[in-house]
Amino acid sequence: MSRSPRYVRALLGLIFALTGVDGALSAQGAAQDHPGQYSAADIETGSRLYAGQCALCHGTNGETVAGVDLRRGQFRRAVSDEDIAAVIASGIPTAGMPGFRFQSSEVDGLVAFIRAGFDVSGTAVKVGHAGKGRAVFEGKGQCGTCHRVNGNGPRVAPDLSDIGAIRTPAALQRSLLDPTSAMLPINRPVRAVTRDGRTIRGRRLNEDTFTVQLIDEQEQLVSLNKADLRELEVAASSPMPSFAVTLTADEQADLLAYLLSMKGL
Ligand code: HEC
Numbered sequence: 001m002s003r004s005p006r007y008v009r010a011l012l013g014l015i016f017a018l019t020g021v022d023g024a025l026s027a028q029g030a031a032q033d034h035p036g037q038y039s040a041a042d043i044e045t046g047s048r049l050y051a052g053q054c055a056l057c058h059g060t061n062g063e064t065v066a067g068v069d070l071r072r073g074q075f076r077r078a079v080s081d082e083d084i085a086a087v088i089a090s091g092i093p094t095a096g097m098p099g100f101r102f103q104s105s106e107v108d109g110l111v112a113f114i115r116a117g118f119d120v121s122g123t124a125v126k127v128g129h130a131g132k133g134r135a136v137f138e139g140k141g142q143c144g145t146c147h148r149v150n151g152n153g154p155r156v157a158p159d160l161s162d163i164g165a166i167r168t169p170a171a172l173q174r175s176l177l178d179p180t181s182a183m184l185p186i187n188r189p190v191r192a193v194t195r196d197g198r199t200i201r202g203r204r205l206n207e208d209t210f211t212v213q214l215i216d217e218q219e220q221l222v223s224l225n226k227a228d229l230r231e232l233e234v235a236a237s238s239p240m241p242s243f244a245v246t247l248t249a250d251e252q253a254d255l256l257a258y259l260l261s262m263k264g265l
């Protein structure tokens with residue numbers, strides 16, 4: 001890849017991030033409900049039903065059935081919200097879970113409570129279809145122009161191959177809507193100028209008192225001695241664009257499902 005398109009993209013990203021974030025925040029402020037999230041009332045409904053119908057087997061903290069941790073969103077098979085709804089409706093007779101006859105608002109409530117991490121004052125993010133999310137990732141979202149997945153794609157942005165194993169749905173949604181506020185300090189973009197006048201830009205991977213390691217724009221791992229640098233600048237805003245406006249709520253939910261399904265090879 002040449003240098004300039006990535007620069008242009010990063011710059012666009014910055015602009016998107018700044019404008020998109022404002023939009024997302026004011027929308028959230030205006031109405032409690034975000035299109036990509038369940039309402040507080042849904043979570044409340046689910047909390048009540050869970051205590052009465054599910055806690056007996058799954059425990060108050062959702063972790064008493066082996067291989068399943070409902071509070072943390074760890075399932076054996078389910079990925080999407082529809083998958084969870086289907087399990088609730090049909091049960092898993094061979095494993096001893098009965099099917100339940102709930103109204104759809106009650107099922108929404110249970111899913112919301114699970115997605116909120118059992119926190120009635122928490123955020124319950126909607127999770128759509130991983131298959132559709134993959135199409136958004138590779139198509140409209142252009143995520144693969146920066147991110148690497150299972151050995152494919154550039155290294156300028158963090159490798160997402162196991163992102164579903166290490167991040168919650170709420171954290172992933174925040175990365176999509178407001179990348180700067182979700183950015184881990186270690187991932188911050190750096191610009192270094194050496195004493196002999198070379199400028200190196202990249203994504204920080206590691207830093208200690210004397211050195212800083214980064215992935216530069218040629219995707220090379222670079223280790224710099226701070227003593228050799230004239231300038232070292234660490235940016236506070238993410239080069240990733242916000243997708244709050246450019247993707248619909250459904251596309252965001254599908255992307256989340258795809259990201260959650262990435263659990264390494
Ligand atoms: C009689 C015990 C029992 C009750 C009651 C019960 N479950 Fe389960 N549930 C299980 C067992 C056992 C499994 C694990 C099945 C397996 O091994 O895959 C399970 C699995 C699940 C899964 C995980 C599916 C996956 O892909 O891993 C979800 C989600 C779930 N239950 C939700 C609920 C909800 C919500 C309720 C209440 C409406 C509920 N369960 C009530 C026993 C129960």
Ligand code: HEC
Pocket residue numbers: 009010013137141142143144145146147156157158163167172175176179180182183184187188203238239240241243255259
């Ligand atoms: C212009 C390049 C670029 C594009 C396009 C881009 N990202 Fe990013 N993304 C980054 C960079 C750089 C970071 C690391 C800094 C940060 O966290 O904001 C990042 C961080 C992330 C993170 C957080 C990683 C973590 O460890 O928590 C997720 C999740 C993510 N991106 C998903 C996506 C998805 C999904 C898309 C497509 C809809 C996308 N990104 C598009 C550059 C990009």
